[in-house]
Amino acid sequence: MNARLIKGPLLALLVMFAVVPASGGFAATLPGAAPPGADTAAAPPTTPAAASAPPAVATAPPAAASAPAAVPTAAAAAAVEKYLAGLSSWSADFAQTIDDGHGKILRSAAGHLYLQRPGKFRWDYSEPSEQLVLADGKHLWFYDKDLAQANIRDMDATLSSTPAVLLSGGAPIASEFTIAPLPPADGLEWFQLLPKHPDTDFQAVRIGFAHGDLEQLLLADKLEQVTRLTFSHQQRNAKLAPDLFSFTPPPGVDVIGRTGR
Numbered sequence: 001m002n003a004r005l006i007k008g009p010l011l012a013l014l015v016m017f018a019v020v021p022a023s024g025g026f027a028a029t030l031p032g033a034a035p036p037g038a039d040t041a042a043a044p045p046t047t048p049a050a051a052s053a054p055p056a057v058a059t060a061p062p063a064a065a066s067a068p069a070a071v072p073t074a075a076a077a078a079a080v081e082k083y084l085a086g087l088s089s090w091s092a093d094f095a096q097t098i099d100d101g102h103g104k105i106l107r108s109a110a111g112h113l114y115l116q117r118p119g120k121f122r123w124d125y126s127e128p129s130e131q132l133v134l135a136d137g138k139h140l141w142f143y144d145k146d147l148a149q150a151n152i153r154d155m156d157a158t159l160s161s162t163p164a165v166l167l168s169g170g171a172p173i174a175s176e177f178t179i180a181p182l183p184p185a186d187g188l189e190w191f192q193l194l195p196k197h198p199d200t201d202f203q204a205v206r207i208g209f210a211h212g213d214l215e216q217l218l219l220a221d222k223l224e225q226v227t228r229l230t231f232s233h234q235q236r237n238a239k240l241a242p243d244l245f246s247f248t249p250p251p252g253v254d255v256i257g258r259t260g261r
Contacts, residue, residue, distance in 0.1 A: 091240065094123075111124045119137045120135055140152065150254070177194060216228065
């Protein structure tokens with residue numbers, strides 16, 4: 001399957017799904033992380049590439065810390081759960097970037113996202129090329145139009161410990177992540193989520209809300225790269241057509257993979 005997709009956005013939420021621990025910690029590698037006492041009240045950026053990150057909060061050992069550690073609280077978990085409560089569907093435009101942990105943009109993409117809880121989602125990528133990542137509740141599809149190639153795999157319990165569980169539904173968030181509040185930045189209310197399961201591929205997730213809506217999601221991977229998703233034109237609980245979450249490979253497309261059913 002095309003590495004452009006597998007290393008991009010869905011690994012940005014799906015394989016966005018492939019994001020993990022950096023030796024220096026999420027705070028140490030996050031580009032633009034504000035030092036303690038820095039002013040974070042600047043106006044929100046207009047593009048993801050220009051977006052500044054939330055203030056640094058250490059997830060690494062104290063020696064590497066650049067700010068006080070985020071302290072998990074029941075209130076933080078409740079705030080995140082409150083946003084998800086009653087969420088049956090969600091759609092939004094998204095812009096996604098991956099940088100090297102020092103601010104250099106390595107890849108970028110954009111498109112539209114649809115979610116139907118539980119367990120269904122569709123990422124339509126329009127830039128830089130047309131790609132699709134789709135979960136129909138049983139299977140995951142990865143389709144690259146330019147390559148005329150599709151990959152299929154079973155959806156299974158491994159997704160429960162990925163950032164995908166945040167929006168697609170499943171187990172309570174607090175059972176999968178330790179949740180701590182972060183200082184407000186760029187007009188957003190920030191939370192940090194650390195996975196409780198040792199076999200996950202990522203170290204930390206940060207989510208930013210504004211006026212009760214999800215605006216940004218950040219992750220850090222094994223290579224100390226930072227993935228940022230910025231959402232716009234969000235629609236909560238809008239009625240979505242069922243066929244948005246089904247996929248049949250077009251004629252001539254090479255299908256790779258197998259399923260257990």
